[in-house]
Amino acid sequence: MQYQRGGRSSSPLEKQFAELGNRLKKNGGKRFFLLALILLVAFGLSSAFYKVDTEESGVLLRFGRLHRVSPPGLHFKLPFGIDRVYKAKTGRAEREEFGFRSVETGTRTTYTTRGLEDESLTLTGDLNVSNVEWIVQYQIADPVKFLFHIREPKATIRDMAEAIVRKVVGNSNVSEVLTTERAALADATERDLQQILDQYDIGVRIVTVRFQDVNPPNEVKAAFNEVNEAEQQKESMILQAREQYNREVPKARGTARRTIQGAEGYAIERINRAQGEASRFVALRDQYRAAPKVTRQRLYLETMEQVLPQMDEVYIMDGQGIGALPLLPLRSERKEGQQ
Numbered sequence: 290m291q292y293q294r295g296g297r298s299s300s301p302l303e304k305q306f307a308e309l310g311n312r313l314k315k316n317g318g319k320r321f322f323l324l325a326l327i328l329l330v331a332f333g334l335s336s337a338f339y340k341v342d343t344e345e346s347g348v349l350l351r352f353g354r355l356h357r358v359s360p361p362g363l364h365f366k367l368p369f370g371i372d373r374v375y376k377a378k379t380g381r382a383e384r385e386e387f388g389f390r391s392v393e394t395g396t397r398t399t400y401t402t403r404g405l406e407d408e409s410l411t412l413t414g415d416l417n418v419s420n421v422e423w424i425v426q427y428q429i430a431d432p433v434k435f436l437f438h439i440r441e442p443k444a445t446i447r448d449m450a451e452a453i454v455r456k457v458v459g460n461s462n463v464s465e466v467l468t469t470e471r472a473a474l475a476d477a478t479e480r481d482l483q484q485i486l487d488q489y490d491i492g493v494r495i496v497t498v499r500f501q502d503v504n505p506p507n508e509v510k511a512a513f514n515e516v517n518e519a520e521q522q523k524e525s526m527i528l529q530a531r532e533q534y535n536r537e538v539p540k541a542r543g544t545a546r547r548t549i550q551g552a553e554g555y556a557i558e559r560i561n562r563a564q565g566e567a568s569r570f571v572a573l574r575d576q577y578r579a580a581p582k583v584t585r586q587r588l589y590l591e592t593m594e595q596v597l598p599q600m601d602e603v604y605i606m607d608g609q610g611i612g613a614l615p616l617l618p619l620r621s622e623r624k625e626g627q628q
Contacts, residue, residue, distance in 0.1 A: 309498035336368040346382030348374070355433060367474045374568070382496045385447055387454070388422035389501065410586045411455055417463035420504045425450045425482070434492030442491055450498075453481045463505070467513055468520045513622040 340363050341347040347359035349366060350373045359374070364380050366372035388409030389400045402409065402422070409420040427446060429435045457478050458466055466474065479498040486493050505513040577584040 290578055296497050338366055339364055339366055340404055341376060344378050345376045346379040346429075348375045348432050348436055350375070350378065353359055356432075358432060375436050379429045381584065382426045383443075385427075386424045387425070387445070387447075387451060388420065396458045408451065410602060413458055413463040413466055414460050415462040419458070419463055419466055420502075420506065421454065421458060421466070422501040423450075423454060423478075423502070424497075424499050424501055426498075427493050428496055430494045431492030434490055439489060439491050442493070445489070445491070446486070446493065447512075449485055450478075450482055453478050453485070457481070463513075464516065464520075466504055467505060468517055470525075470531045471503060475500050529558045 339347065339359075341359050341361045343361050345361060347364065349356045349359055349364075351367065351371060353373075356372065361380075366374060386400075388405055389402045390405065391398055391400045406420075409422055411419055411421045413419055425446070439445055457474050460471060461474060475498045477545065479495050482498065483495045488494065573584070573588075
């Protein structure tokens, strides 16, 4: 039996197992490195492409700096976090609701106001309270400003819209808010909101502001409904009066114009006739001065020619007025002659 100082000697079988283990370690390390390299390449390829939808715009940052804005489609970027993409919906109008929320139930869309009284209750200028429900629609005009110039842009837009509506309603009386001035108040809200957003340089364009529903508190709703009905009747009567005015006034103007034109024509006719008669009288006077007897005889005959045909019976007396000549049927003879 052989002994070795400081330890025991290894057998040939143990040496073979040791060599086999070393070989496995070397081969396993290579396989692990190859597998890790394949996984790394696959991850890099999968993160090197990104897709921007139709209604979106992609903002690409490289090492935290703006690199480009990508349109809809498939695009390439550097992987491993070198390039980062942020998307904003620039192709459609976003909608914010105040005082109510739309709820989709199956194929129908309903809305609820439960728990939203704090949003809708608004104080008017004459110290009345009204429930105002409104909608703000906006579109992202600049995705870079919308994503990076302000923190939580949607919450900021909601806060601004609520503040401006309360200011506009607070400067009006309750009858204007509930009846005829809703459109004007909505236009004023849209204009003021756009001005403030431009000052913040948030990259948003307001599409529309619309008051969805404006109601008085339940305690006085009946009285305000009567006022609203009275205002509507007033507007209806004004429209009817305008319609009748537009129908009658042009008709009266046409009648007056026709009467004036008829009077002017009649005046011209009378003036022309008087001038003709005056000219005829002057000519007759000149003829009478030239030949008084002949002119007198001619006037007598012309007068008798006009008078006698209009008489039914004519009696011719002698010079002493005691006898009569036979009847002259001038009317009948004239009629037969005409036939």
